[in-house]
Amino acid sequence: EQPSAPKPVAAPMRPLPWGQLNFLQTTDTHGWHAGHLQESQYSADWGDYISFAERMHQKADEIGADLLLVDTGDRVEGNGLYDASKPKGRYDYDIFKEQDIDIICTGNHELYQADAAAREYTQTVPNFKGKYLASNLDYIKPDTGERIPMAQRFRKFTTKNQGIRVLAFGFLFDFTGNANNTIVQPVGKTIEEKWFQDAIREDVDLFIVIGHVTLHGPEYKAIFKAIRSQKWDTPIQFFGGHSHIRDFAKYDSKAYGFQSGRYMETVGWMSIDGIKSKGKKGDLKELELRSDMSFQRRYIDNNLFGYRYHTGLNESTFPTGHGQNVSASIHKARKALNLDYFYGCAPKDLWMSRAPYPSDNSLYSWLEKEVLADVATNPKRKDKPRMVIFNTGGMRFDIFKGTFTRDSTYIVSPFVSTLKYIKDVPFKAASQMLPLLNNGGPIFESTELQPWQLAPPEQLAIHYDIIAPQLSIQDSFISGAAQAPLLSSSPDLVPGYTTKDDAGDDGDDTLHAPISFYKIPNCIQATASMAEKSDPETVDLVFIDFIQPWVLTALQFTGQTYNNSHVENYRPEIFTDLLAGWIKEHWRGDCRS
Numbered sequence: 250e251q252p253s254a255p256k257p258v259a260a261p262m263r264p265l266p267w268g269q270l271n272f273l274q275t276t277d278t279h280g281w282h283a284g285h286l287q288e289s290q291y292s293a294d295w296g297d298y299i300s301f302a303e304r305m306h307q308k309a310d311e312i313g314a315d316l317l318l319v320d321t322g323d324r325v326e327g328n329g330l331y332d333a334s335k336p337k338g339r340y341d342y343d344i345f346k347e348q349d350i351d352i353i354c355t356g357n358h359e360l361y362q363a364d365a366a367a368r369e370y371t372q373t374v375p376n377f378k379g380k381y382l383a384s385n386l387d388y389i390k391p392d393t394g395e396r397i398p399m400a401q402r403f404r405k406f407t408t409k410n411q412g413i414r415v416l417a418f419g420f421l422f423d424f425t426g427n428a429n430n431t432i433v434q435p436v437g438k439t440i441e442e443k444w445f446q447d448a449i450r451e452d453v454d455l456f457i458v459i460g461h462v463t464l465h466g467p468e469y470k471a472i473f474k475a476i477r478s479q480k481w482d483t484p485i486q487f488f489g490g491h492s493h494i495r496d497f498a499k500y501d502s503k504a505y506g507f508q509s510g511r512y513m514e515t516v517g518w519m520s521i522d523g524i525k526s527k528g529k530k531g532d533l534k535e536l537e538l539r540s541d542m543s544f545q546r547r548y549i550d551n552n553l554f555g556y557r558y559h560t561g562l563n564e565s566t567f568p569t570g571h572g573q574n575v576s577a578s579i580h581k582a583r584k585a586l587n588l589d590y591f592y593g594c595a596p597k598d599l600w601m602s603r604a605p606y607p608s609d610n611s612l613y614s615w616l617e618k619e620v621l622a623d624v625a626t627n628p629k630r631k632d633k634p635r636m637v638i639f640n641t642g643g644m645r646f647d648i649f650k651g652t653f654t655r656d657s658t659y660i661v662s663p664f665v666s667t668l669k670y671i672k673d674v675p676f677k678a679a680s681q682m683l684p685l686l687n688n689g690g691p692i693f694e695s696t697e698l699q700p701w702q703l704a705p706p707e708q709l710a711i712h713y714d715i716i717a718p719q720l721s722i723q724d725s726f727i728s729g730a731a732q733a734p735l736l737s738s739s740p741d742l743v744p745g746y747t748t749k750d751d752a753g754d755d756g757d758d759t760l761h762a763p764i765s766f767y768k769i770p771n772c773i774q775a776t777a778s779m780a781e782k783s784d785p786e787t788v789d790l791v792f793i794d795f796i797q798p799w800v801l802t803a804l805q806f807t808g809q810t811y812n813n814s815h816v817e818n819y820r821p822e823i824f825t826d827l828l829a830g831w832i833k834e835h836w837r838g839d840c841r842s
């Protein structure tokens with residue numbers, strides 16, 4: 250029996266602004282297509298999202314507006330629905346493809362592992378034929394070694410109801426950690442290519458640039474500049490991803506960027522009005538005609554309460570047959586993968602960044618104090634003093650007090666990473682690793698990989714300062730929320746996103762009480778088998794494989810001459826399995842009710 254998610258809670262809502270052209274965006278879903286089973290405000294699944302999109306399409310057709318769906322990558326790695334099968338994604342690709350997405354591109358997580366990149370080429374690209382764009386990504390065919398575009402470079406089309414002539418691109422940021430069956434071409438180089446230069450000279454009403462790219466990074470600045478050098482006035486809508494945040498950016502009065510968070514917590518809504526379309530078909534009903542342009546955004550909390558509110562439908566009128574079938578397939582897949590299999594009981598909430606580090610409720614303090622030294626034990630070297638270093642970005646989600654399942658293991662630690670080590674490293678050098686890795690600075694500039702890649706960018710300072718518990722009620726909420734319960738006082742609000750972006754603080758569709766976030770380091774460390782009174786001469790330097798390039802760079806910085814050939818396997822198991830084993834052994838008891 251599938252445990253049902255807690256029922257969505259009624260909350261004060263802001264309605265969705267409609268325009269001539271509207272978008273729904275998903276990004277960084279990381280396999281969370283069953284929704285969040287432990288958090289009601291994000292509990293809608295991919296089938297519910299399909300029902301929502303179909304209902305919104307019906308409304309768009311009724312009023313003569315257009316609606317396009319966008320996904321900007323990182324669909325894989327991060328949830329049992331993708332990670333628990335062999336091969337990975339055995340059910341997930343078929344579930345995901347049921348959504349009718351108009352423009353879709355690749356994220357870095359589709360490319361870390363060669364088998365995932367191959368599945369992208371053989372499954373997702375054909376599943377979204379004509380819609381999947383790969384402006385700066387090539388695939389190496391395994392049989393011939395031939396280098397070919399992962400998918401078409403751009404797409405030109407005219408919208409159904411408004412006749413807007415669109416040219417769309419699909420980019421990936423300048424990613425260097427991909428497996429060797431793909432080639433990511435830097436954006437700066439791609440925009441000099443003839444096909445791109447020709448494309449930006451096309452006569453269209455709107456450019457849409459989707460990408461697994463952060464809105465404020467150098468890649469979108471370069472693309473914006475390139476398009477504006479040819480088309481000073483054509484509207485441009487960017488869609489971003491990768492940093493896992495809700496975000497909105499203004500590049501100029503006719504160019505904006507939008508990004509819809511992570512993990513199926515958020516479905517993004519973007520509406521554009523005032524596009525001068527040469528192929529104009531019909532007038533819009535129900536909407537005011539505007540001569541100026543407007544770009545409006547909303548971050549939708551992914552739950553049924555919100556979906557019904559935004560469609561004006563109810564429990565029986567909202568779902569579509571297609572959406573219900575997909576939800577049924579998700580339940581079936583979860584069952585086949587045994588994702589609810591009980592591993593143990595988490596004794597308390599363990600937060601990535603909702604609790605200070607170090608502290609009793611910090612996921613990283615728990616790892617550091619209880620787990621790392623224990624799982625990083627090699628029977629042949631168990632008495633050797635050792636230091637174990639782990640990147641905080643390797644932990645992908647919080648642990649909630651109570652039931653911990655097979656699914657939870659992949660949610661927290663989805664990667665196929667293993668522990669590596671360099672034996673007998675001088676203690677003096679090894680003890681400098683953690684400060685060097687956490688301070689970043691000049692040592693990292695000489696490598697291709699940047700220190701911020703150690704942790705997802707949203708873990709960096711700017712988003713992780715403690716947020717003051719303030720909430721202002723916006724005009725748009727007061728005027729538009731006739732159907733929503735009235736906001737009485739902030740303690741009634743469910744804690745959640747309180748987004749501030751380039752357009753202000755009225756972007757969230759649901760009013761929430763703010764949550765405090767705390768800074769965390771790039772890496773944490775545990776030690777084992779150390780003498781109590783004196784420092785050892787040498788230690789085994791154990792680390793998770795993802796940070797190997799940085800560890801070697803940091804070692805060189807201390808004057809050591811280690812290279813890849815000195816790195817050996819410390820344990821054969823993937824870290825996820827070590828963690829699951831630790832939980833089964835230490836979190837016994839039964840909290841299922």
Ligand SMILES: Nc1ccn([C@@H]2O[C@H](COP(=O)(O)O)[C@@H](O)[C@H]2O)c(=O)n1
Nearest residue numbers: 357491642643664666702703704705795
């Ligand atoms: N084997 C891996 C792969 C990735 N990471 C972490 O994920 C971050 C990137 O994730 P996004 O969803 O933001 O693209 C990366 O910076 C690492 O922190 C990892 O730890 N191990």
Ligand SMILES: [Zn+2]
Nearest residue numbers: 277323491493
């Ligand atoms: Zn991501």
Ligand SMILES: [Zn+2]
Nearest residue numbers: 323356357491
């Ligand atoms: Zn990413």
